Amino acid sequence: MKNVRLLLFILMIGLLPSVLKAWPGMPLPPLHVDGRNLVDNCGNNVSLHGVAITPSPWFNGCQYGSSSQYCTWDNYDVQGCLNYNNAVMDRLTDTSDGWYLNYIRLHLDPYWTNTPGAPIPENDISRFDFNRLVTYTDQVIVPLINHAAQRGLYVVLRPPGVCPEHIAVGDAYHNYLIQVWTYLSQHPALKNADHVMFELANEPVQILGTNGNWGSTGNEHFAALKNFFQPIVNLIRNNGANNMLWIPGTGWQSHYQGYVNYPITGGDIGYAVHIYPGYWGGVRNYSDFQAGWDTNVKPIADIAPIIVTETDWAPAGYGTFGTATTGTAGGNGFGANLNNILYNSGNVSWNVLAPDNLLDHGDPNGATAYGGDWQACAAPVKHWFREFGENNYMLPQSCSNPNPNPVALVNNGIYEIEFSNDANLVLDLQYGDDSNGAVLRPFGRNGAIAQQWIAIDAGNGNWRFISAASSSDRCVDLASASTSNGTDIRLWDNYGNTAQAWTVQDAGNGYYRILSSIDNNKGWDVPNCVMDGSESMQLWDHYGTGCQLFKFNYLGSSARRIDQQTESLQKSLSVYPNPTINGNLNISLGTEEDFDLKIFSIDGKQILVERLAGAMTHQLQTNLPKGIYILKVSGQGFEDSQRIVVQ
Template identity: 60%
Template sequence: MKLYKLFSIQFAFLFLFSCSKDDTPTKTEPVKEVPVEETIAWPLATPKLKVVGKYLKDPCGNIINMHGVAMTPSPWFNGGAVGEWRWNNYDVAACLSYNKAVMNKLSDAKQGWYLNYVRLHIDPYWTNNLGVSGIQENDISQFNVERFKSAIDNVILPLIAHAKTRGMYIILRPPGVCPEHIAVGDAYHDYLKVIWDYISKHPSLKNSDHVMFELANEPIRIKLPDGTYGANTQAHFDQLKLFFQPIVDMIRTNGANNILWIPGSGWQSQYKGYAVNPIAGENIGYAVHIYPGYWGKDNNSPSLFRANWNENIKPVADIAPIAITEIDWGPEKYAVWGKGGVTGTAGGWGFGANFKVLTDESGNVSWNVLSPENLIDKGSVNGGIAYDNDPQACANPVNKWFKEYAKKMVICN
């Protein structure tokens, strides 16, 4: 009995001692997980694409939509327009240095940019006679074919070659813009034939895997057989076909099967008649421009924007791929062409968000913003996101959207 009591006392003492405050296990704080930065393989390859039905497809059959920027290798469009002249005086080396650096930045995942094509302009700065100033981009009176050929070899080809190393396709456009009035067989028609005959025969451009051709920039009105000029009736589209079909046929006769992007009228905003009388041939798409004020209405309104899209763009988007080779937007205070357009919300007031809805629904739309200044502050290779990263201007949402597109993109190696 005494032994039992002694054992019990000792056991209790040990129990109390073992549960003293100093030995009570403390609560372990969970280890916080450090977020893993998302990685996206970029840049990707640039295999030769082809038009299959209404889609661009790679050799493996993947549907490809490109997302990029327009670039013009001339002093005015390389900083001059924003007061920061980055080169001048036909300095080829400086021109190439700046434009290659922009390509590098805008295809650099580490800097948050995921572009995979450039709409490249052969600017009249390089193709007009030297010493000429004060003429408009639509004036071809000073075009010099030898300077044009030199520009191709010394400026355009090096940029095209560099773009490939950055996983970027090229949509190449001719020097300058269309005059307000064009006509089948007129001087501008002949000018375009000279341009595309040379390009489509050039061994470094003809059938290049990553190079496509946009046949003209912003036709406005075309001449009818009765001598009047206008746009957007079937008769006008029939004339547009007679204007561009011979250029297409010439390119194909030269053995070039590059994808061709055909512009519409009304500054590249009108296309419905092409659905009735399309350009004939393979590897044909349509190059479109869209801004908040196009078609004479405020495309911040989702219902108006959709109605305009359905009338003017959807007819050809239903039969062929679309490349929107000019677009931007931003509140009035910013230096954009699309002034007054805001990003807004999908289904609500706003141009940008509803533009994305329409293109995503279509499923076959490639698109690029108007210039590097639409993406990076003043087009500087050291610049942050343009327009102070304001979500209502185009740079902020485009930065996010292009990354989202890149996450989903699958293309042959």
């Protein structure tokens, strides 16, 4: 397979049936995951389109010869690199010329991060120099990212190089990625930048499975992928970086089906796929392409957003990596079926491999590549991206933002929640009582765990607040989901529903409103602002009084706390088969004790309740429709949860 380096431009898309303004300079609202979709801060589904670019001489024209007109810089010429790549961005965001791209997949190329010397393969990290990573992130990568923002471009940042053919948990390459992402996720120009996303690695091929065998498609290999990428996600989140993350699969980023059973968690997670005509046994007609997609990508695309960060095609003789024709959607050919299948999925973003796939020889002043031959990728991609952009473009100011002043809380961050009318008072779980209905109140700061709250990103600008004192992850709850004034705000079992999701809005001067996600006109309040601890928290119309405004004092992070919607809380509970085809399950706790079983939808609605007794294993016919659910069991002195999938 290939060892190529890339940058990728993406488009932000939405809905506006009117005359378009130019793309450059458009606002770039932060993107996050809502269900299977990538959405903006207004809740609009977003599809991205673009091209990949790599800032190194070879990929910036010198592959056509060091003395050719297309080779404009070399010898670590930082300004020459910036001039060329900025010019490419300018050209491919020029809507007057028909180019509608709005993101770059930016490769932090080993050309900059390796000690200079004789050429070595891109998967060889023996000459990696951390000091060069630091230097050229500042001198090359950050300036390119800043220029991208000026041109209305999102950025997907990729680490230097490609994976070796074999990777394993704890090996040298794993530790290399950990080192790189530890640095990048703390960089002030990258961390929580609205338009910057991270793609964690490029083209894993095989991984050492949990059974000790190398491979790419077995459950044991996806279990190993979970063990490989989850620690990287955890360290990024623990560094306080909430950037959108894209996770690669095996087989040069062609296999994803097992991630359904071993999903990567941590909030705002999608999956980065590569598709070429030779993948999945060859996909040069509709039936083969759809079958390959349905087997390898669709299972995870049904539950998470997808971005295709590499593809290209052209008939033989053009020199593209992928050899195929555009053809006809539903018939023979690769390109038209790619566009059709990705569009029909409804949650896929994609880009071509390089500027050379769009512009002749990658020349910023060049004509459409391949002489405009429709059977090569440049002409149809330009047409499709323009058509999509003109018909689905959204001006960010035209939408109604449900949370116009979002706060950058850290997912899994631990906070004191301080009252604005008395800096010595914080939100307190009375007596540290870990039971349903326990009282929440203002109380003097004492450093107790009962005054610590774990913020969990609930999507759409909403947050869930779990008590650090709760062994069962109980959280702040609006009683009975009632929006009547005076409704208790209390501690309750974490169901992940809207009654437990709170909209956090900036009120200025370091203070925030905490409003019900059900009714943003009402929020946290203390009755009559009685702050001596005798009054418990309630819901009330928001007037901005001192007992309705709060400061979040960050104390640290808690990687062990994961939203119930995304991961099992413990591993003692055994549920099989999982996924289940028909909803029938076997449930075992390794005990004959009685226990209660509840099943919730992914949005927290209770669907099924059973009392199970007197057997080590129970057979359950749920008759659940296809989807993802949370199964929760509880009994005398224990409680456990597990994610289940019905196919």
